[in-house]
Amino acid sequence: ATGSVVATPAQYDAEYLSPVSIGTPAQTLMLDFDTGSSDLWVFSSETPKSSVQGQTVYNPSKSSTAKKLSGATWKISYGDGSSSSGSVYTDKVTIGGLSVSNVAVESAQKVSREFTAEADLDGLLGLAFSSINTVQPTQQKTFFDMAKPSLDSAVFTADLKYGKAGKYNFGYIDDSAYNGSLTYTAVDSSNGWWMFTSPGYAVGSGTLDSTSITGIADTGTTLLLVPSSVVTTYYKQIRNARYDSSQAGYVFPCSTSLPSFTYAVGNSQIVIPGKYINFAPVDSAGSSCFGGIQSDEGIGFSIFGDVALKAAFVVFDGSQSPRLGFASK
């Protein structure tokens, strides 16, 4: 089996949302596919009405295939401080024509204000390793792990794009979606993430600096978060860039033309065009813009978020020895 679903960017490519059908008859929600976490959770009929501001909710009592997972609970918090928690059902989940039965669908009984404020996001679909799924007392598998036995190939791919819809595919690699060849690199999944080491980086047309960057391929994080030494080197190339402590990041005039940022993958390189690194205006006047490359200070590793991933076609290979494949496009 295979599946293919569109990934539509929210404003400023802050996140990408995909339609997911849950239950019988189908209830279709827009979920943020997140390779940095492993819970599939949704706004639901159990979410306090005051916390639901525009989201579509899953109602398990209206699904003939829903079953309560008795005694199960979940609770998760994300790097940006947002969080959610609740109860658990199992139900049929269909993504882009790929149906999987008895998937753990985590029903939100609490969501933090950040999620309430995101009217277009109805939940998250975790695509990291099941070892960091938060359901207790019995940890649950991700959609991908549940689908794996049925997939033609134990892979999914992320083809996110700048300012327009991209795709997530399950079970196959669309060789027409990228240029040249895929370069695979080793993954350390011991902490539950798709963690890899990039052997070097370059700014603009400069030579490759062999400073390695170890981080996670994370579709659920917006920006590229790297060591402060790399951040400093990048913004040093931009005359009017400055660190704005009120924004806790580097900003520059929105009219600035930005140098590209290249990250190495094995013996290959992915070039992030400069325009991908102008994330969004920080003020309503739109004069000052927030950089798409910021520091990973305090995290413990780097994060190759959407700013980095949308410059590539990325294969998340979930075979016996997981690995990541990158190609330019």
Ligand SMILES: CNCc1nccn1C
């Ligand atoms: C932006 N804060 C909440 C959120 N939205 C998508 C993912 N996450 C963590």
